[in-house]
Amino acid sequence: MAILVNKESRVICQGITGKNGTFHSLACRDYGTNMVGGVTPGKQGEYVDGIPVFNTVWAAVKETGANVSLIFVPAAHAMDPILEAVDAGIEVIVCITEGIPPLDTACALHTVREEGRRLIGPNTPGVISPPERCKVGIMPGYIHKPGPVGVISRSGTLTYEVVDQLTKAGVGQSTCIGLGGDPVVGMSFVDVLKLFKDDPATEAVVLIGEIGGAAEEQAAKYIKQEFNKPVVAYIAGRLAPPGKRMGHAGAIISGGTGTAQEKIRALSEAGATVIDNLTQVGAVMQKILG
């Protein structure tokens, strides 16, 4: 078992005929993902290396039974495909697009939540479950290895770094999720922790946070009150100056809140093992799992 996606997932790609859409749809399929279709208006009847293209998500769902969607569309129009996916009944929506205006994300997210669906991202590498050979995202599949550790992160390459350490230390992963680097994203640390809690395939969790917002503090509160598996945490951005946006739209310290120090304190108090040196995450987790 895995959370969010698994080998039964029927995945489509919205924007499949674009350069990124095509490249990553095929990369996902190569990894093992059950890519059942793609959507590009006006291209119904075409195929992308054997993957059928539909005009609408509605048509794709009807013909393929899709329940997961990977979205690659320009930031200026990204709200519409998210709403289309929800309307067509897609359960898990992974939005890779970066640079979506946050008010658009907020609108789309309202509908996603109202309809009880899951949005991962935007501005995320996506989600991957190595034991299920299912990857819905843009992460390099080969660095992953099946195993018992869940990984949650707000960042892309930082996640790869940690996953690589885990794999090299012989520690595999159950599911790895990038929440996305924007100020407003779909799933939060707490949302994912709740899933990991009930996931028998996950024995421990790596939580990779960063400055900005209060998502890590909320995770700490949840870990303290409800979470029952070991958590190793790392928070990026201790050197960040207040008021400067550190690349990610979300990574900004404002008005003395959202600092790395606050997040580290909250997680430590919640019982998480907080690592100062990023390069030690793999080793520490290896030790914890014994």
Next chain:
Amino acid sequence: MAILVNKESRVICQGITGKNGTFHSLACRDYGTNMVGGVTPGKQGEYVDGIPVFNTVWAAVKETGANVSLIFVPAAHAMDPILEAVDAGIEVIVCITEGIPPLDTACALHTVREEGRRLIGPNTPGVISPPERCKVGIMPGYIHKPGPVGVISRSGTLTYEVVDQLTKAGVGQSTCIGLGGDPVVGMSFVDVLKLFKDDPATEAVVLIGEIGGAAEEQAAKYIKQEFNKPVVAYIAGRLAPPGKRMGHAGAIISGGTGTAQEKIRALSEAGATVIDNLTQVGAVMQKILG
């Protein structure tokens, strides 16, 4: 017991300092209604014959524990007070105002339903429960009499006519509800029938329909499938020409649907006693109740 309102209801009036608001707030109180306050922005601290006025529904609810609101505000701005009432936690909203643009009502109704509240109207005489001495509306209280018959209607004076007949025939009423004469209204026949079904105080129901829409047909379907108490029905508008709006914004036959004949057939087939002659409703109900 009664449905929707009862002697425990704590009622406020939005627009209480206006002419109609004042007149009917006092008339409701005279009938026995527990009028706990009113709302007119900028008039907090004033009193309308002893009823305290608040700036906002929020303040009124906080100070009085109100759970029912009677709305008298101009049609051009009626969406806002409905949403305000919902936001402040009011459970039953009675909107008397007529002439609200239907798209505004549709918007407000969406929020009312989303939040699980009840909207009666707009363009309704309101609701009255004689056994509870609770009247939230503009109907003449004195024609009513406590008893076992529930009355549901899309029309105002037509309801009074029927209630008057019932009372003169010695048949009292449990609760009488005007759904409102607009094309889009809050509660439907079916919504109210569901409440009457579970209401031990109601033994039989008078349903007063009219041309336009399909609410009576839906009521017929519900009566056939689920409703277990005698229903006496009357449908107004058999002479109405297609395409002409008969006073009520809702009363228009369009495209061959919404005719009185269709509604009468549906209700008869559902087992309701459909009366041709309006003036016989009281007598027929008297007979049914034996």
Next chain:
Amino acid sequence: MNLHEYQAKDLLAARGVAIPRGAVCYEPLEAVITARHLKSEVVVLKAQAHSGGRGKAGGVAIVSREDDIRARAAAIIGKRLVTRQTGAQGLPVAAILVEEVLPVDQELYLGVILDRNTARVTIMASPAGGMEIETLAREHPDKIFTVSVHPFIGLKPYQARGLAYRLTDDRNIAGEIVKVITTLYEIFVGYDCTLTEINPLVITGDRVVALDAKVNIDDHALFRHPEMGRLRDRTQEDLLELSARKEGLSYIKLDGNIGCIVNGAGLAMATLDLIALHHGAPANFLDVGGGASEQAIADAMSILLEDKRVKAVFINIFGGILRCDVLARGVIKALNRYGARLPVIARIEGTNIDIGKQLFEDSGLPIQMIPSLDEAAKLAVEAAQAA
């Protein structure tokens, strides 16, 4: 309130929807000149009147270059158009729309309404345009596709796209249809319409063109669209209905001879039904409303008394907000002015009933007060038949 076809098309064209080339013409000669300028082998002359079924009623003529366009136009302009919707007296036609005739590859249907059940704006589209939506709904319900618009979110591009790709597989045509759907929706919500419709929307080559259009606006929302109010064509409405509306009354002319005054639309409809049940024929529907003043009642009464067809007046009032004394004063005022030439049967009940009765009795006018509604209706029918 309804717009004329040419007004509806103007709204569409101003927002970029293609319509046939053409112009509205008020004189036959204008039609001739317009037809010549169009440089089209065939042109269509369409009567501008607020009714469906214009074609079957002779209101639409397809004429070729060789035809006597002036005579064909003169046969429509200035005449009354009688369709199955207008009643025997028909509607005056002051103008015709003269348009090019386009080759048609496919006829589509697009319509926007407010669905009462869901309380949502609903967009209907069909690849089988040209026939009326009611016919379509009856005969080909599987060929009508709909999307329901969230009241706060509004129409999203994917919804319009979803409909467009049910009508065509062509990407460019679909893109054009998306624009038309979006425009039709925007007009609907922008002007608080009860209906916006393009039927047919035709595919002609690589273009989509609105061959006919309907825009009906909700009277209750006209206050926020004064520019639309100015498009109202009063010649298309009954004069009595117009003057009643000016007084805040709701009046509809019917074919009978019993003038009715009632308060409340439901009770008014029920009163007509009751008269019919006693084999009488009402001359009108007239709802004086809840808050009518003495003057409004007098005006309502005057409308009946001025109507030559009316042989008896039936007053049915259940006083609630409207008090019976106010009613009585208004009735007496009108009767005193016009003279009591007709039998008046009154059944009044409710608020201040005693004062109302007393006022009638004291007036010395020949008003018959009957407490039973059924009896009163019967008597009104008899009085009208006796006259």
Next chain:
Amino acid sequence: MNLHEYQAKDLLAARGVAIPRGAVCYEPLEAVITARHLKSEVVVLKAQAHSGGRGKAGGVAIVSREDDIRARAAAIIGKRLVTRQTGAQGLPVAAILVEEVLPVDQELYLGVILDRNTARVTIMASPAGGMEIETLAREHPDKIFTVSVHPFIGLKPYQARGLAYRLTDDRNIAGEIVKVITTLYEIFVGYDCTLTEINPLVITGDRVVALDAKVNIDDHALFRHPEMGRLRDRTQEDLLELSARKEGLSYIKLDGNIGCIVNGAGLAMATLDLIALHHGAPANFLDVGGGASEQAIADAMSILLEDKRVKAVFINIFGGILRCDVLARGVIKALNRYGARLPVIARIEGTNIDIGKQLFEDSGLPIQMIPSLDEAAKLAVEAAQAA
């Protein structure tokens, strides 16, 4: 992107919100003339720079008619303003806003933000204006009132009214505040802001006036507000940061001497932290992003090589979308252009790692490749200290 106070006030004033009379002045003499025209006993001179805390840093001067306004203005215009937010080098001040000083009955706070938790626009109001919202939140959390706006419904009048009546009991003042709240919200959503704020909004007699205003716009949404992009004042931004942004890079200058190139914001932040852990000091944050081209990498490298403070370069790349061979080519290109005057420590991993390594080796450039991230960081710190 931030607007200047005067630009923010212009947006408010154009929508009917009252602001003090005054004008923006670029020369001391202009300030003197403006002050005279204002016919106010006392005027205020406010440095226009993108920083809070201008008052405490000497950027705001209240001057009376008798003062030497020209000298006071000259002390601000053309100087650099150093506040606790700007860092030691401060920000250039090209202009001052010269305004009348109004009698103040009460200072209020109004602010609009996007709440990350609820993903809703949230409006904050407080009767205790004048102090910063963070101070207010810490010291008087009970004096901040908020409403959360439904993303599709938008701000409704009752919500603005609800806030206004928490600030005042006066009906007219409340009405004015409702207008200001509505305007501030409309600017926020209309221009995709990250913050709109009026602090303080003052009650003066029967009016409410915005004494200060902040409007910050989300860079990600500037594409749909080109007219706002034109208001950007590039003098308020670091030159290197600006040129990096032009290349699609995300660069922030820091105070140390180790130049960093990383892909991904999270890994870039973590790299800075790692350097600090080894007692080094990074000269910058530089995220080349996921899809950087060879040229973008060369540009990023050039930015570091041109920075005189940089004593060593640390490259930390985890190739995903960005391939290690592309990276290597870009780095080599820049080093060949600028000469290899600095030690370069590279830790590369991920996609096409072997080609990347080979390219570095073949280049003959003195690039030290260290597989262990921890070791590499340590070495970079040592190299910078040795230089």
